[in-house]
Amino acid sequence: MGFTVRRTSRSYVRPSAATPSGTLELSIIDRVVGLGHLVRSLHVFAGGERRQGTTTPSSSSPASVIREALGKALVDYYPLAGRIVDGAEGRASAHVECTGEGAWFVEAAAGFSLDDVGRLDLYPFAIPEDDLLPDAAPGVEPLDLPLMMQVTEFSCGGFVVGMIACHTMADGLGAAQFINAIGDYARNLPSPRVRPVWSRDLVPNPPKLSSAPPPFPRVFRFRHLVDELSLDGIAKAKSQFLHATGQRCSAFDVAAAKVWQARTRSLRLPDPSTRVSLCFFANTRHLLGNIAQQGFYGNCFYTVAVSAASGEVEAAELAGVVAMVREAKARLPAEFARWAAGELVEEDPYELTFAYETLFVSDWTRLGFLEADYGWGTPEQVVPFAYHPCMPIAIIGAPPKPKVGARVMTRCVEEENVQEFREEMKAFHK
Known part of the structure; x- marks a missing residue:
């Protein structure tokens, strides 16, 4: 049978309160040209009833809960609501403009259950992974957007959070820290359990090394x-x-x-x-x-x-x-x-x-993605597509x-x- 995912809403989620504006400098590691790529991942949740201790009505949908929590988390992580801007040397001299324009957020519905598609256990999936990941925001280069998310709700009550993040802004530990902050707000904590710190100036900034530029890479036809x-x-x-x-x-x-x-x-x-x-x-x-x-x-x-x-x-x-x-x-x-x-x-x-x-x-x-909890428990699995x-x-x-x-x-x-x-x-x- 054919499985169709229908995207029902597309918009930017802005910080839910006022945030600082201006320019933030990235570290020498952030600006590594090879990190200027998008990391895609699927986070699969069984869903069901909201857990005790969450004051949000149990009837609230995962997409609405996560959307509201994302707006709160972007107050703390306000650079992720901005835009990455290349400098005179391209990505090697990029910085962040704290514009508050927000993260791209897509809501979607699947008229079938996770069981119908094997709970996304075996690859290739019964549905293309691109259907569970956010489609492109109009008029913006994807590499300039720190974060894009899609929440797809299944008929069984389960849901999948599809995330596309620019590696320039965060490594795996940093991205998971942010996802857990969204989960903290989704569970009605007053603030994230881990307070974010920008502090890119604390990363060493040694002189540029004398390595020659890498040769033009060969594109491989790898099997997944x-x-x-x-x-x-x-x-x-x-x-x-x-x-x-x-x-x-x-x-x-x-x-x-x-x-x-x-x-x-x-x-x-x-x-x-x-x-x-x-x-x-x-x-x-x-x-x-x-x-x-x-x-x-x-x-x-x-x-x-x-x-x-x-x-x-x-x-x-x-x-x-x-x-x-x-x-x-x-x-x-x-x-x-x-x-x-x-x-x-x-x-x-x-x-x-x-x-x-x-x-x-x-x-x-051990990055922390497996600990993320939006009120329905931690994910059954996390499927990374961090490939080049x-x-x-x-x-x-x-x-x-x-x-x-x-x-x-x-x-x-x-x-x-x-x-x-x-x-x-x-x-x-x-």
């Missing part, structure tokens, strides 16, 4: 694949690593190592000395104590990289690849300090070079409730490598 790593499998891998090294590792270490090794094996590179790389994005708030606990929601991360010969990655036991990941993580404090002091002169860690031999991994399990056609990437998330373990969503192999990649990922459970 989803694999599950069971809790038992992760626990077994952790135990093997502990036995081999006497050290503990995290679920992220295991998942990142597994997907990197599986992908490397599936590429069948003819020369085993070919260098392959794994890059992931590490939060650095804890390395800047002055903003660590202050509600900072800008980009505050560092690109951690590990590189090895493809033959070494292919032949290693999984514990050996986990060790490579952990060694790279251990270098983070020193490398970030060197970058902050302007001592890294070989290459700029924020100027990413996209190549088929490099895999980027992003961890969505030039960027081989794997996103580690949580599977839909009540499943446990890790869900690895990838766009990192082209058709000719899909079968071997899938077989390698399945081998995790043998």
